[in-house]
Amino acid sequence: MKKLFIVMFFVCLGSWRSYAQEGGEAPMEKTELDSLFSAIQGFVGNWWNGSDLYPDPCGWTPIQGVSCDIFDGLWYVTALNIGPTHDNSLACSPNAHFRQQLFELKHLKTLSFFSCFVSTKGNNSVSLPTGEWLKLAGSLESLEFRSNAALTGQIPGSLGSLSKLQSLVLLHNGFVGEIPENFGDLIKLKRLVLAGNSLTGPIAQNLGRLSELLILDLSRNSLSGSLPSSLGNLTSLLKLDLSDNKLSGILPSELGNMRNLTLLDLSNNSFYGGLRQSFEKMNSLQEIILSNNPIGGELDSINWKNLRNLAILDLSDMGLEGDVPDSLSELKSLRFLGLSHNNLTGNPSPKLATLPFVSAIYLFGNNLSGDLKFSEKFYGKMGRRFGAWDNPNLCYPIGMLAASTAPYGVKPCEEEEEVVKLMKKPISKANFDMRNWNLAVSKGCSVIGIEGFGWKFVGKTLTMVLLMNMFVMK
Ligand SMILES: *[C@@H]1O[C@H](CO)[C@@H](O)[C@H](O)[C@H]1NC(C)=O
Ligand SMILES: *[C@@H]1O[C@H](CO)[C@@H](O)[C@H](O)[C@H]1NC(C)=O
Ligand SMILES: *[C@@H]1O[C@H](CO)[C@@H](O)[C@H](O)[C@H]1NC(C)=O
Ligand SMILES: *[C@@H]1O[C@H](CO)[C@@H](O)[C@H](O)[C@H]1NC(C)=O
Ligand SMILES: *[C@@H]1O[C@H](CO)[C@@H](O)[C@H](O)[C@H]1NC(C)=O
Ligand SMILES: *[C@@H]1O[C@H](CO)[C@@H](O)[C@H](O)[C@H]1NC(C)=O
Ligand SMILES: *[C@@H]1O[C@H](CO)[C@@H](O)[C@H](O)[C@H]1NC(C)=O
Numbered sequence: 436m437k438k439l440f441i442v443m444f445f446v447c448l449g450s451w452r453s454y455a456q457e458g459g460e461a462p463m464e465k466t467e468l469d470s471l472f473s474a475i476q477g478f479v480g481n482w483w484n485g486s487d488l489y490p491d492p493c494g495w496t497p498i499q500g501v502s503c504d505i506f507d508g509l510w511y512v513t514a515l516n517i518g519p520t521h522d523n524s525l526a527c528s529p530n531a532h533f534r535q536q537l538f539e540l541k542h543l544k545t546l547s548f549f550s551c552f553v554s555t556k557g558n559n560s561v562s563l564p565t566g567e568w569l570k571l572a573g574s575l576e577s578l579e580f581r582s583n584a585a586l587t588g589q590i591p592g593s594l595g596s597l598s599k600l601q602s603l604v605l606l607h608n609g610f611v612g613e614i615p616e617n618f619g620d621l622i623k624l625k626r627l628v629l630a631g632n633s634l635t636g637p638i639a640q641n642l643g644r645l646s647e648l649l650i651l652d653l654s655r656n657s658l659s660g661s662l663p664s665s666l667g668n669l670t671s672l673l674k675l676d677l678s679d680n681k682l683s684g685i686l687p688s689e690l691g692n693m694r695n696l697t698l699l700d701l702s703n704n705s706f707y708g709g710l711r712q713s714f715e716k717m718n719s720l721q722e723i724i725l726s727n728n729p730i731g732g733e734l735d736s737i738n739w740k741n742l743r744n745l746a747i748l749d750l751s752d753m754g755l756e757g758d759v760p761d762s763l764s765e766l767k768s769l770r771f772l773g774l775s776h777n778n779l780t781g782n783p784s785p786k787l788a789t790l791p792f793v794s795a796i797y798l799f800g801n802n803l804s805g806d807l808k809f810s811e812k813f814y815g816k817m818g819r820r821f822g823a824w825d826n827p828n829l830c831y832p833i834g835m836l837a838a839s840t841a842p843y844g845v846k847p848c849e850e851e852e853e854v855v856k857l858m859k860k861p862i863s864k865a866n867f868d869m870r871n872w873n874l875a876v877s878k879g880c881s882v883i884g885i886e887g888f889g890w891k892f893v894g895k896t897l898t899m900v901l902l903m904n905m906f907v908m909k
Contacts, residue, residue: 463510474537480528499523511542518549527551538567547579552586562588579604607631619644628652643668652676667692674698688713700724715741722747733757740765749773776800788813795820804828814840
């Protein structure tokens with residue numbers, strides 16, 4: 436076995452030698468080889484000598500992050516990944532920069548940079564070259580810049596000429612300015628991620644031309660203006676994330692055409708004008724996150740039961756009014772329901788407790804009223820993940836509850852009313868002191884009430900006081 440291995444090694448080595456010696460049959464063009472070495476040197480620093488370290492980068496001395504393929508009998512570089520993803524990856528120097536030679540790699544399909552342009556010392560911010568990208572237009576399918584804080588300036592419009600691109604990811608860099616208008620020309624794109632930069636300006640109408648798009652993530656920028664109705668043409672889309680921007684206006688009803696959409700996150704913007712009924716057509720949705728927008732209107736403007744795949748529904752901080760509709764309780768996959776900090780009124784339906792997978796229901800900070808009619812078992816199961824505090828007119832019927840399961844931060848109802856009724860009656864001297872004490876306990880409620888446990892205590896004492904009052908009166 437060992438012998439065979441050694442023999443094979445020499446055979447391989449021999450054939451490589453003969454290639455190299457015969458010159459004309461060299462497996463890799465010298466220009467391609469030199470371009471690769473020079474391009475890499477620009478990123479990792481002049482100490483890096485490719486021809487010394489990796490004489491045969493597509494053959495027996497592979498470079499971590501570099502892939503090759505054969506075209507017309509010659510090796511060419513097809514992928515270049517720069518940045519510390521593996522122990523022996525190419526890591527960048529503090530003055531990493533783009534060299535012309537990068538753009539001479541004519542079969543480059545994948546180019547990615549992770550945590551490469553990060554220098555914060557001095558004035559080492561780098562911008563993307565503008566003029567060269569056209570040279571890669573015939574080959575480049577995936578371009579990624581992730582976590583390069585010192586990569587600043589505008590996104591060059593010339594990226595819009597990379598007509599074969601299927602994935603463009605510019606995530607967590609320092610880009611400023613607007614999204615180039617001509618990104619609408621990248622009609623092969625399946626993924627467009629520009630999240631976590633400082634981009635401004637509007638979302639252009641012609642992004643609606645990217646009809647093969649599966650993922651559109653423009654979150655965590657400062658984009659403004661309203662959503663173009665053309666976005667509704669992105670009917671293949673699976674994920675749409677526009678959260679944490681300054682977008683405004685009415686949500687276009689055309690969004691409802693995205694029948695395959697599973698994630699819709701528009702949270703933390705300034706959208707207004709109510710929920711659109713057309714949203715109920717997006718029945719692939721698993722997550723709807725619209726929190727922190729002054730959208731307003733009523734919850735039941737949508738027939739929720741059509742969205743039967745919904746697992747996460749976050750509609751907190753939206754200025755919603757009206758009741759919590761019963762149809763929410765037909766969302767049988769629902770795990771999270773966030774309706775906090777709205778202006779919801781009425782009494783929440785105990786049917787919500789029938790949601791089989793629900794693990795959090797947040798109703799706090801509304802104007803719900805009446806008796807909470809959920810079961811003790813439900814409160815026990817949910818604990819503080821049933822959040823109904825900060826609804827001044829809401830209470831729970833104490834008689835039904837074992838002490839430890841009272842809903843957190845909600846006051847007990849009936850007994851207090853009873854006590855008030857009783858206190859209006861003439862009181863005998865015997866229970867006068869008791870009444871003062873009773874008031875003191877009530878005042879204490881807002882403080883201890885925050886601990887679910889305190890309520891139990893208060894509840895019990897109130898009951899006791901009540902019984903004693905009655906006794907004294909008889
Ligand atoms: C790499 O090293 C060789 C000698 O080992 C030298 O001839 C060549 O100029 C060096 N290349 C670079 C780019 O520094
Ligand atoms: C950094 O570069 C900008 C122009 O890109 C210049 O205005 C500024 O003065 C430079 N700052 C330092 C500290 O060199
Ligand atoms: C969107 O599709 C409609 C037809 O459904 C078409 O009239 C419109 O031009 C398209 N918009 C864009 C920006 O592609
Ligand atoms: C939606 O998804 C289905 C199933 O994956 C697929 O067959 C269909 O082509 C998709 N629709 C669009 C418009 O991409
Ligand atoms: C909302 O988005 C802005 C960016 O537009 C961001 O600065 C802010 O931290 C976000 N707020 C929350 C609560 O996420
Ligand atoms: C709730 O409604 C009241 C009265 O209509 C209004 O003053 C308040 O701003 C609203 N609150 C929210 C969070 O929309
Ligand atoms: C809460 O609802 C009650 C009616 O149930 C109403 O009288 C009151 O004004 C509302 N409070 C707020 C802050 O909207």
